[in-house]
Amino acid sequence: NAGVKVNGIWAQDWSGIRMTSFGKRVMWNWKWNSENYPQLDSRIKQWNKEGVQFLAYINPYVASDKDLCEEAAKRGYLAKDVAGGDYLVEFGEFYGGVVDLTNPEAYAWFKEVIKKNMIELGCGGWMADFGEYLPTDTYLHNGISAEIMHNAWPALWAKCNYEALEETGKLGEILFFMRAGSTGSQKYSTMMWAGDQNVDWSLDDGLASVVPAALSLAMTGHGLHHSDIGGYTTLFEMKRSKELLLRWCDFSAFTPMMRTHEGNRPGDNWQFDG
Template sequence: MARAPMRPFRCALERFERSKFDLAASKADRWSWQQDAPAASIVLTHGPSLKDLVTRNAEISGLPPLPPPWLFGVWKTSVGGQAQVVAETRRLRDLKIPVSAVFAFDAVDSEANLGWPAVTFAGREAGPYPDPRAFTDTLHGLGFKVLNYFTADFHLDRRNYTEPASHGFLVKRQDGRVYVHPAFQVAWLDYSDPDAVLWWTAAWRRALNDLGYDGGMLDLGELIPADAALADGSSGQQSHNRYPLLYARSAWDAASLARPDGDFALLLRSGAVGAQGYQSAQWNGDAVMRWQGPDGLQSMVPAALSFGLSGFPYWHAEVAGYVQADLSHDDERELWLRWLQLASWTSLLRDHLGDHQRSPIDVWMDDGTLNAFRNAAQVHASLVPYLYSLAAEASQTGLPIMRFLALEAPDDPRAWQEEQSYFLGPQFLVAPVVQPGATTRTVYLPPGEWVDYWRGTIYSGGQEVTVPAPLDGSGPPVFARAGAIIPLAPAYDSLVAAETADVRTWSGDLVVRVMPSGPTGSRESTFMLYDGTRLRWTGAVLEIEANPSPRRIELRAPDGRVVARQLDGPSAVLA
């Protein structure tokens, strides 16, 4: 999508072959694209507004699902075997860090093609999981959802290759032999073959129902060679972008059969138009642990905004990336902290233990990293009512959680140029720090009045402001709209019910923070919650309508008043 001089428009190529777009990169006055196809179907759609285009795009290509609330919480990666992971999760609970899901990617099960055994994070080794069901049951009892690793790749040197190969379920060469990637020594399941999909569905049933996992990461899916032959008669060239769509849809359908209540999460790496209907969230893939480049920290926000405009609303950043770069230990620590700040203001907060052979940064490295993660986790956990309300809107409109500034400020020419800041829904403007050594951040504020979320200072928009940017876990520079209603969660330990009595589960109670207004700001505002509850600030009182279930609401008014009330009916006024 882009903005013409008079009105925005959408350009879509309706084929699955590989495409390359050049949007004024080679020549400032020219856009061009190439596609490995004999013909192309191009569809142009005009506004009238960018929001209208995003919604129209969702209507055409498919609306995203509404994931369960725990997807939008805090996730922690933990590897090293059953005993190690259980011990680490107990420590998280003892420290009262509000983590709702654990990603244990080294828990291998060949029958389900589950897990990644090659742990390459220095100081960690893949460990044994002697009783997978007891493992997931233990973590569920502590109030964690448990995620694992899934892939379309089948490694020739692993036991799970034999069965799909013997049934003819793998992608083939033109001569009928199994197509094996020469460098990686993997083959791929053929998702165009209905029998292969049935076999895959049984593997998912084992993973989610028998072993008790709650979903996981769907890695890879983008390597199909152009000269491959698929079961439906198409070539790899014709299915370049169709294969990851089939991969996502097959996984989603299989998980939905195993969990008809929708209580699962699938994180996609690859995907094409339409795949947003078969995923719980998208992540940045194998980013590199560096600041610059097309895969470093500075590439994250532009990628997120592009995903959001293209119909994928639940993007998140994997903290510090995956691939080791050449930074010093101190420089990498700074990068890790800045990446953590960004991730805490995305759809979900998730760390990872990537390919790092030296002395990598981790939550547990020292008191500084632990405290930063705890602070970031607490901030993100508090945002869940707001984030889940945005997700409910996304499932109906396609509007992303992380928004290009022009989505919310379409009449501001500067908003069309900003690529390193974003709106988190309509109420927040977030400006991550992406430069090494920075102690301040200069931020462009669109027209209106804005409140520094951390310090309370009110600024007039339409200008740049420079604010402190401390290197800790509190968050990046964040500004809220003056007068905005911000629904937050009170302190809790998990979004998942636990068997352990001392684990506090979020029950739906709210802390409603109303931001102050300056002399020209609006003193009235409204907000629609994920469950249909309508919040309205009149400038003096908070009106609550259509509240569907009992909950406690605490109002934090702009004048400093704090008023709390238990709601047992559909409406109330807090004054």
């Protein structure tokens, strides 16, 4: 009604929702959840006709209680623990397997997950989350210490996404954005975002922290950046106010992307429809 053009609709929970004491989490099983989003495939086609892209979410882990993790485990595609079993990371009331991106077969398999379940669905972009959570005591296919591989992991994760676009002819057409980076990720990351800010004004992890984050990204060669409008993390009595949301919008108008986030506890935060 205000005449503002909408370029994209971002549904972080396109693959499902997991409710935890921390709040609303994404189901880490990277395929369209038709119960939450019925007829999403046809909706995406309609949105595309109207010049609107659909954006999704993915990270390099798979929830241990879901079928993608089961498939990865059977194929031997997960990083290992000291006993040779699959290394499962506790992510807050659920566990996730680490897809071993140093294993060429696992790397190719995960690219196919991106191609089939996201690109073929019609996604015009996605948040390629995490990348910094490689456990340093896990064992990888390439035999290199996880302590050594830890800082290389974000670049490897970025490369996986980049190549999925490149191999499908979608490079330059589809946008993915990341929060983790290291030397070499500049070549592959198409955009960065500032991470999971608190829903407050603070310099340490609120709205004020986004400015030095943007400057740091620019100085390391990541010129395209943005942030979660309104912040993400609600803890304790912290709640997003209307004023914070609007001022964050003001700031984001001067960044390459304006993207809102409902936060981990949407009911506690001021939303546009609040």
